[in-house]
Amino acid sequence: MRRLLFKIQYDGTAYHGWQVQQNAVTVQEVFQNAVEKVFGERLDVKGCSRTDSGVHANEYYVSLDTDMDIAEKNAVLALNTYLPDDISVIACREVSLDFHPRYSCKYKQYVYKIYNGEIRNPFLKSYALHYKWRLDEELLNREAQAFVGSHDFSGFSSVKCDVEDTVRCVKAARVYRENDMVYFEVEADGFLYNMVRIMVGTLLFINEGKIKAGELPEIIESLDRTRAGKTAPPHGLYLNKVVY
């Protein structure tokens, strides 16, 4: 028995997130179908994270166990043949049998893209939030530092979130601009449901003066979802890096 770990990339536009669901197409299901064609059997594939409907992945990891003696490079080529154009396998390597793509992860980085041009860019419709009022990326970068550290992020998660431990350690947060595109990058040992999207919605509220500069530490401490901003839409969000 070998455990293979695949690094993949996907455009989440057409998918209801990673995890298999009834009556909705997910990345996991489509990946399992391709695996079945290549490996000749229905194998359980494990992902590194649940992602929401419409969320993208620049880097995502999937593992499966097989007895097949297939070269890693050939597994990549074969899977890409059977996967649709919006999912790509980038690499494959063998890992030890106690490796788990989700639980072996040290930290993850998400990036949220905001297109800050006055007029929307039709080519970014599914790839960045369009926000036409000028973003003050320097202010938002300073404010975002309040997220860094170990905090109970209950106030930054959706009611759907049923985990018991809501403390997460944010290693780094950064807001920066490249021309009309503003990026929010955040690294943590884990993320609660909708956590990054609520962080982004809260930063937008700060930009609009609906939340005052300096108030973020208190809002985090309050554990009160209603004091944070709205949940930003999924199509600007990318799982960007997974570190093992």
Add this chain to the structure above:
Amino acid sequence: MRRLLFKIQYDGTAYHGWQVQQNAVTVQEVFQNAVEKVFGERLDVKGCSRTDSGVHANEYYVSLDTDMDIAEKNAVLALNTYLPDDISVIACREVSLDFHPRYSCKYKQYVYKIYNGEIRNPFLKSYALHYKWRLDEELLNREAQAFVGSHDFSGFSSVKCDVEDTVRCVKAARVYRENDMVYFEVEADGFLYNMVRIMVGTLLFINEGKIKAGELPEIIESLDRTRAGKTAPPHGLYLNKVVY
């Protein structure tokens, strides 16, 4: 009566090209619907070019005649409110009543994007042709110079093309690379049906040795469609510039 000229931009993925057709959604139809909402009547809108199904426009011009005394800036804002996210109006200006977006055009520039990475990029699925064999952009740039000048391009147009005069003057052609993306840019006073896509398909044949370097002038002169390459797919093609 005033003639307004709109500069627009669109992602052609969801459309069967510009021109209104039975049983297929086109950019013209969707634009006319938005115009009807803003101007209160069904107006004839004229485009600068027919574009094929799936082809994009970084820059496209549309005109209409109206008696309405609407400020140009407000017309832009209002149309963007009623247009879907994959079509944007960038600007509007009044032009003289003898201006025609198609016939007043001095020249147009198209660009064709080829993603030349070994593994496909899921985010470029609808925005660039994926071609995994290494492209020799310097060779192709030299070869593409054969397109420049006034030529009868009958051999580089589809049978659907029923125009009488098939001579077009190509002002410039260029192949260049930025990392894994290779661009073919071509400027001409006009283009026959599928002309750019057949030029690209022919360059790919040169890259593959199916057409020898140096043969292009003879292939153009032959006026024989079967000697040129395949018609490259539409999703890599962008109308990039229209000069009046």
